[in-house]
Amino acid sequence: MAELKVGDTHEAVMVENITRTHIVKYAGASGDFNPLHHDDEAAKNMAGYPGVFAHGMYSMGLTGRMLTDWLGPTALTNFGVRFTKQVWPGDTLTSRAEVTDVQDGIATIKVVTVNQDGESVVEGEAKAKTD
Amino acid sequence: MSDAATESLITDEMRAEIGKESEPWTCEVDKTAVRMFARAVGHTDPVFYDEAEAKKAGYRSLPAPPGYLGTPVFDPRTSDPTFGGRRGSGPGPQPSRPLKRILNGGTEIEHFDDICAGDVLTAKSHIASYEERTGSIGEMLITTTKTTYTNQDGKVVAVMTGTGIRY
Numbered sequence: 001m002a003e004l005k006v007g008d009t010h011e012a013v014m015v016e017n018i019t020r021t022h023i024v025k026y027a028g029a030s031g032d033f034n035p036l037h038h039d040d041e042a043a044k045n046m047a048g049y050p051g052v053f054a055h056g057m058y059s060m061g062l063t064g065r066m067l068t069d070w071l072g073p074t075a076l077t078n079f080g081v082r083f084t085k086q087v088w089p090g091d092t093l094t095s096r097a098e099v100t101d102v103q104d105g106i107a108t109i110k111v112v113t114v115n116q117d118g119e120s121v122v123e124g125e126a127k128a129k130t131d
Numbered sequence: 132m133s134d135a136a137t138e139s140l141i142t143d144e145m146r147a148e149i150g151k152e153s154e155p156w157t158c159e160v161d162k163t164a165v166r167m168f169a170r171a172v173g174h175t176d177p178v179f180y181d182e183a184e185a186k187k188a189g190y191r192s193l194p195a196p197p198g199y200l201g202t203p204v205f206d207p208r209t210s211d212p213t214f215g216g217r218r219g220s221g222p223g224p225q226p227s228r229p230l231k232r233i234l235n236g237g238t239e240i241e242h243f244d245d246i247c248a249g250d251v252l253t254a255k256s257h258i259a260s261y262e263e264r265t266g267s268i269g270e271m272l273i274t275t276t277k278t279t280y281t282n283q284d285g286k287v288v289a290v291m292t293g294t295g296i297r298y
Contacts, residue, residue: 001269011277014173015173020169025170025171026171026172028167029164029167029168029170029171030168030171034233043183046231047231047232053236056234056237056238057198057235057238058171058172058237059210060170060197060198060238061168061171061172061196061197061198061199062173063144064171064172064196064197064198065173065196065197067197068174068176068196068197069175069176073176073179073188073190073194074190074194074197074242074245076197076242077237077241077242077243078240078241078242079197079198079239079240079242080237080239080240080292081238081239082236082237082294083234083235083237094227124237124239
């Protein structure tokens with residue numbers, strides 16, 4: 001397990017140029033077939049969106065991958081996020097982490113995932129075992 | 132201001148649902164589901180795909196990646212409109228006035244132990260709170276749902292708190 005100290009950071013590009021294929025793959029894996037995420041007509045007519053957008057939980061899963069790639073597959077004891085902006089086809093997402101506290105073998109990590117315009121789409125906090 | 136704008140979105144029927152535990156449902160964590168989820172969010176670590184690699188790393192089988200519990204495939208008879216069920220957008224009664232749009236406001240998962248393929252989890256959920264707010268997108272109903280996952284050994288392995296926004 002990684003040794004972490006306050007101020008440590010990590011950053012990675014999680015997905016480039018999201019396509020409908022990425023979104024549909026997540027729909028199939030999660031079982032979430034809300035048409036807003038795969039049917040442009042439904043997204044426009046049911047809810048007035050310009051088209052389909054990715055599941056919030058897809059962005060959370062990507063953000064989680066940044067953390068497990070860095071810290072190990074099951075280092076997280078807590079992972080909480082807010083979805084701050086929708087993710088659209090064509091977006092490129094970068095996830096960033098910063099250790100804000102380490103106590104009793106548990107690191108608190110601030111996480112943010114941003115799109116290609118630097119707007120945050122996911123903001124949250126994780127706790128991870130450091131030993 | 133019209134009556135509609137001052138009336139509460141939270142009906143007595145909805146208030147009565149707060150804290151009520153759902154019927155339990157079973158969530159079997161299997162290798163194919165873990166692999167599909169891992170592939171969908173782009174994992175490349177072989178522990179999520181190859182059981183031998185997972186065991187070498189000290190796991191019983193493929194570990195579930197973060198977020199795996201978020202939207203598992205339930206029994207489609209109760210969660211999929213194709214089979215006549217209501218879409219799995221959270222339990223409980225709906226607001227009295229039409230708030231058609233739903234957004235996932237956030238999710239928090241507390242992990243108390245590893246979850247691996249082969250585990251059979253029993254999930255139960257309840258509505259923890261309803262809250263009304265007016266924001267840039269108009270009036271919103273914020274529903275907080277808590278789901279507890281207990282494994283085959285009777286151990287609570289995860290608690291998920293979900294925030295749904297209707298507007």
